[in-house]
Amino acid sequence: MNQQPDVPAVNPVQRVRIWYALLLLVFGTFAVRVFYLQVIRYDYYKHAALNDQLKQYTVPAERGVITAHLGEGTVPIVLNQKLYTLYADPTIVKHADMDAAKLQPIIGGNVDDITQALQTKQTRYVVLKKRLTPAQSSKVLALQMPGVGTLEQDYRSYPQGSMAAQLLGFVNNDGSGEYGIEQALNGELAGKAGQLKAVTDINGVPLAASSGNLSVAPVAGDNLGLTIDVGMQSALEKIVQSAYNDNKSKDVSAIIMDVHTGAVKAMANYPTFDPANYQDVNDSSVFQNQSVTTPIEPGSITKVFTTATSLQKGVITPQTTFYDPGTWQIDGAKVSDVEEDHSTGQQSILSTLDKSLNTGATWMLMQLGGGQVNTQGRNILYDYFSNHFRLGKATGIEQGYEPDGYVPKPADNGAGINLTYANMSFGQAYTATALQMVSGFSSILNGGTYYQPRLVDTMTHANGVAETVRPKVLETNVISKQVSDNVISLLEQNNTNHIHEGFGYLNFGPNYNVGGKTGTAEIADPNGGYDAHKVNGTYMGFVGGDTPQYAIVVYNLEPSKYAGFAGAGTSQPVFGNIAHMLINDFGVTPKRQ
């Protein structure tokens, strides 16, 4: 090897200076780079940082509570309460059997079941019990069991139990109202959720010191004051339930409406449900407020509307008599009286109502057409049913799932439209809900003003301002005052006749003015025609003194008893009970002597 002495020919000072210069160059590069990142690209990185760090939370708003009248005052019928869900993380639970033995006295149930739940495999979240009270929750937490905890959750509570359940609806686990008023006015009740924008740590926990926090306070939902009277509602529910039991019906519904404002004072259906335990219901059809959600062919109570229309058009007077041939041939089919007295001879408007003559109603339709069922008569009937009495049209009441119903168009469809309209004149071939019937009827009773039916009297906003809901007029001059008086008189006479025919329970004494009309509606068979063995019994009547005060409609769906005379047999007694209840307990204004 070349062993020449390796005297460093290098100058260390020079080399270290070159090295140092290189270091400075690197530092310079860093400085430029950091300037680029922190100054030039600041906005980009600030944005990227906030993208990660700034999280948005919604702060739930307090849902509005619901009150109803009780005599002169109001009482709460829907409130909020905080309950607790008891859960466990089985992977952390140490002594399932011991823990279960300690939990059981607090939460009830069976020790073995709790033990089993605590030992659930392959999950980190088991719900042991829902709806623990705050006291139960704190007792459980005091045990300090590893892996066992409670979660706060908002629930609706119902001081009146299941009262008015279907018109109220319920609030589901997501906090949305379902069915009834909770669904229809969900927006108003729910209020506006607040927003919390906060810079958080990676786990989403807001940083207290963060200056970027921004929050919008939640706005509590409106508190609703209902038109419902709690006492009347409870009484109506009892009547409806006993009618259901007596008649072994599919469903019984009844509505009591203030004829002068459209306010629903009570509205009940049976079967119903317990809104506090809605999750235990198997058949969701009981959630439906049938009075509002189920249009049926209303049957002969429709003759009241046909009569009012004919009186209004001047084609009859209350005293008009006519020859009833027993059957009419229309569109090649026979229209005859399927119920009650079936005979030929002179009949009057009153006897048409009293005996519920389908031929009489058809005759009135023929008078509207100038003597026969024709386009003119159909147009008039359609106009009155649909536009004046608003049958087959959703009313817009504060309820979920309100359908329209169905009134066939009067134009000749080549499929026996005249027969359809003849049927319509006595209550078949079109559908309407109990609410539509009672609202249309109220417009006849109050002299011709159609008020939108409603359940809400007051809305109290989060800022404390209470807004009184004014009756909303949808139609004026539905009929004249004269026709109103005539119809009231006819129905009152009809009631008197019924008393004489043996329905003594319809006797309310001389101080009160009560009238009504029965209906027995055949039920359309899905396969065509009508089912001979199934009918709906209906009733439409009023209670008042000098003027009608309450309009009442009863729908009794498919009662097993009294199939042939469902109206008189099942719904008329319900009406009778309701009228007695109103007169006895709820201060119906008597006649001035």
Place this chain on the structure above:
Amino acid sequence: MNITRLQNRQHSDDAQIRRHRPDYWLVVIAVFLVAIGLTVVYAISPALSAISGGSGVNYVSRQLIAIGLSVAAFLVTARVPLNTWRQWQKPLLVIAAFGTLIALITPVVSQYPHHRWIRLGGFSLQSVEILKFALIIFLAGFLSRQAAAGKLGDAQATFRPLGILLLVMTVVVAGPDALRGQSDLGSFGVILAMAGAMAVMIGMPMRRIMLAAAVLGLLLVFVVTISPYRRERLTTFMHPETDCLNAGYQACQALIAVGSGGISGLGLGSSVQAYGYLPEAQNDSIFAIYAEKFGFIGVMVLLALFVALFARLRLIIERTSDVFSRLVVVGVLAWLSTQMIINVGAMVGLLPLKGITLPLVSYGGTSVLFVGAALGLVFQISHYTSFSSRNVQKSSGQRIYDEDSDDRRRIRRAYHPDSSGRT
């Protein structure tokens, strides 16, 4: 101090180098850097605790203990004569090798995924830090001896043992987990830089250095190719925006931390990235957190401190005539500067991410401890710097003592503050 032990003085006319006032600036700058690190660790410790569910270790007190140990190590290395260290070069290397071996057989756990740590109870030591310290003394000793013997260009005597040593380092430090290597390319880079800088400064033939560099370059390519996570890191470094959620997460979050700091920073208590977004916030990523807190202005201050530190080291290198001493300082400068560049380069997105601390600033006992020890050596060496070249240039025939120089007492008798005026 025993001046006569110093060998290979370049300036024979300056034979009377005495112990003089050391480079206190070195200490001042280091204290500033350590204080900055401690402040940041203190400021983010609530965040670190919050993220670890409140059960986190007490970072501040642990770091204080580490700093205390570091000061102790500094005092020891500053006082134990350099020659003693020189004599201990082989035992030191053996200790380092032994430590590396223990780290090698210490089982890996999720918190310590590589064979890099020696864990004793609640404390863990990063074995490569011991290795770096030992290597500086060993390489300085070896190279200065070979230079004195005129064998620097000798393949047999110098190049081969050096090559073997570096190969062992390659396998142990840069080697992948599968081979029980430490998989620590960052530290390996520091070691290479140390060895390279010392070789260049001693005047090893550039031809040899280039050859070694070529071989190591090939090895590096090989190591990167066989390690999937390195390939991934390299790919994400090339295109960081493509994979911010997975492999490029830390790199992205580091850039976000730096960039969102802006000109003046969010403020000492206002780092958000430390709340779990940026991994290793107190450790490898402390630069980014610092940049987030103190902004561009703060970063400039920090860079200036490092420049100043390296300037002091450069000055000491220039003024140290003893070859061994000079090489030690060269090694320390290479260590600190390379490690700093690798760390900061990764944080600002100029270099691929490496698991390596920012010297003196990062939380982490071992790093602080051995950097303190290394600075102790430099501090000792700074007692014996020479300013002859400067003085010679200044004077024209007549010798003038630089009023500002640190060593203007050097011709006089030893200055004993305790005894003067009492005898």
